[in-house]
Amino acid sequence: MSFDRDLISAQADDNDLQIEAALRPKSLGEFIGQSRVREQLSLVLQGALKRGKAPDHVLMSGSPGLGKTTLAMIIAYELGAPLRITSGPALERAGDLAAILSTLAEGEVLFIDEIHRMARPAEEMLYLAMEDFRVDIVVGKGPGATAIPLEIAPFTLVGATTRAGLLPAPLRDRFGFTAHMDFYEVDELERVLARSSRLLGVDLPADGAHEIARRSRGTPRIANRLLRRVRDFAEVRADGLITRDLAAAALNLYEVDAEGLDRLDRAVLGALLRKFGGGPVGLSTLAVAVGEEPETVEVVAEPFLVRQGLVARTPRGRVATAGAWLHLGMTPPPDVFGAAHPDSDG
Numbered sequence: 001m002s003f004d005r006d007l008i009s010a011q012a013d014d015n016d017l018q019i020e021a022a023l024r025p026k027s028l029g030e031f032i033g034q035s036r037v038r039e040q041l042s043l044v045l046q047g048a049l050k051r052g053k054a055p056d057h058v059l060m061s062g063s064p065g066l067g068k069t070t071l072a073m074i075i076a077y078e079l080g081a082p083l084r085i086t087s088g089p090a091l092e093r094a095g096d097l098a099a100i101l102s103t104l105a106e107g108e109v110l111f112i113d114e115i116h117r118m119a120r121p122a123e124e125m126l127y128l129a130m131e132d133f134r135v136d137i138v139v140g141k142g143p144g145a146t147a148i149p150l151e152i153a154p155f156t157l158v159g160a161t162t163r164a165g166l167l168p169a170p171l172r173d174r175f176g177f178t179a180h181m182d183f184y185e186v187d188e189l190e191r192v193l194a195r196s197s198r199l200l201g202v203d204l205p206a207d208g209a210h211e212i213a214r215r216s217r218g219t220p221r222i223a224n225r226l227l228r229r230v231r232d233f234a235e236v237r238a239d240g241l242i243t244r245d246l247a248a249a250a251l252n253l254y255e256v257d258a259e260g261l262d263r264l265d266r267a268v269l270g271a272l273l274r275k276f277g278g279g280p281v282g283l284s285t286l287a288v289a290v291g292e293e294p295e296t297v298e299v300v301a302e303p304f305l306v307r308q309g310l311v312a313r314t315p316r317g318r319v320a321t322a323g324a325w326l327h328l329g330m331t332p333p334p335d336v337f338g339a340a341h342p343d344s345d346g
């Protein structure tokens, strides 16, 4: 069994990529939300510009669709530097990385998406490059092999990962600045939607924006995608004006529920409650129960369910909170995690 995640998946599809290029904020000033990250990053960049040196390497972690690629592009824009984009899975051999590193221009920003999926030899080459701006090119094989050191231009590495915990410590430690991107608040997503609707020429009153924002799983990519689906609905079934009721009707049709949970989220919750009595249950058992890879459940569904207070991670496994039972229209057992105790004071 696998889920049709087109609409609400935080992963980008081809359609998204085209539109995202048009909607992507270009400068730090245009980037909405993540105020702490924005302020810290702004200092890092201004400091570097003042000193006329490449800034520290930057690591960004957070769920898909929260704006990591956008921020990497903004870093290059703010520094007035060229940008090279690659991803961990594309760096299978050290040679793949050496080819990029040895052709970087001075001050260039190198963005490696999904940096936790880079192959080990490439990773080891990166350590040296990040620290000493040097790579060792190994020539020959076996006992006769020699390493020829090659100087490379000072550059800034921007790494992005959905799971900072998976990065080996030596790699993590070489980043001077780590930005943790959190899910967006509803009012921030309303601002993302207001901006996107302006750029797309869509009539989006505040109450319509609010309805879409609260169902967007705290994720700008999803907000922008839902906006396009609601726009279709408004143009085909109404006069194009996106009212609150219209947005709600459109999103119900697309099976996005009032809290923005999608089918995978609901399947995970449903399995946790119906098959495991609310838990605790281990991640892999839960993943098997919904027919998904443990990584999908852990990276895609779980962070949002935890953030919504529906699931808790405990040392013994995943546990449903009282809110999870109520969300699926079921009565929580009396001793459930997070439920008010009948004989407690509060």
Ligand SMILES: Nc1ncnc2c1ncn2[C@@H]1O[C@H](COP(=O)(O)OP(=O)(O)OP(=O)(O)O)[C@@H](O)[C@H]1O
Pocket: 010, 011, 012, 019, 020, 021, 023, 024, 025, 030, 031, 032, 033, 063, 064, 065, 066, 067, 068, 069, 070, 071, 113, 192, 220, 221, 224
């Ligand atoms: N802070 C923001 N303000 C306005 N729009 C944003 C913001 N963050 C993201 N977006 C929008 O969401 C889209 C997706 O963002 P982006 O591609 O940067 O996410 P990502 O975290 O890199 O995702 P992935 O991990 O899948 O690559 C962007 O094209 C942009 O339109």
